[in-house]
Amino acid sequence: MSNEKYPDAMNALIEALKSFPGVGKRSAERMAFAILKWPGEKREAVGSLISGLSNSVVSCVVCGNIADAEADARCAYCADPSRDASIICVVEEVAQISGIERGGFFRGLYHVLGGRLAPLEGKHAEDLNIESLRARIADGGVLEVILALGQDVEGRATAIYLADLLKTTGVKVSRLASGIPVGADLSYADSATIAAALNGRVPLD
Ligand SMILES: [Zn+2]
Incomplete structure (x- = not known):
């Protein structure tokens, strides 16, 4: 060519x-x-x-975000005692965290799934960081999980799967209000949109 x-x-x-x-x-x-x-x-x-x-950037041992290898392998949010550990915002990819932070509204912690359920692409539940999310909740202290996943078919399917899985844990599970862009585009959404989507989050049950 x-x-x-x-x-x-x-x-x-x-x-x-x-x-x-x-x-x-x-x-x-x-x-x-x-x-x-x-x-x-x-x-x-x-x-x-x-x-x-x-060598210098590793996965946070708690949430899967990127972390400095020399900081006990905990990311800047997990290592920050002023963050509210009772709320976990679940995102698909690391890059989406900066989008939510730009909203300037969320003070909780994160959990990075590393993708979403996409059986046709060979992405199943065991390929995502779901066990570690369950373990964090089992450790206690978590009151609410916010699913900040894409609003497309796969993002919704992943949200339904997680909501179902977490039903027995007693934590409140909610999703972002609609109006947030799909999937990775969350990284580029403006701060007002993100703040509104977090503020207007919808309980899932
Ligand atoms: Zn972390």
Whole structure:
């Protein structure tokens, strides 16, 4: 297909950059040429930032959010005693937490599922961080679980599954008011929308 004759290393870089969300071949080429113009030190610094992630960023042992490997593997929210540990907001992906934080309204803790139920894509309950959520609730002190999942078919199915699973625990289970964008788009929703969705949350039973 390609008419361009790039050195192998450029082709490999372009291929790698294409794996960013929303980046096609042309954007990947522009990025690769921009990187090529950087001074050598900058390329090396960015390269080691990327390769260092494996050791410096880990999954929070409590909630599955990203955490500093040197902070007892607890994320900034789980380690913050001023957060309200009686409310857990369940999200699909780590990136959605910053969306909710932008609302400036939520003071509880989080739980990251790592996706949603999608049997057709081979994503089943045992592939998600559901057991650890159950364990947190079993430890006591949790009064409410807010399901901040996508409003599409799979997000709803996941919410119904979790609400059913948590029924016997006695915790209040609610979901965000409708009006919040689907799934990962939560990361980009504006703060007023998120605050309204949290404020108007609907009990599930
Ligand atoms: Zn955490």
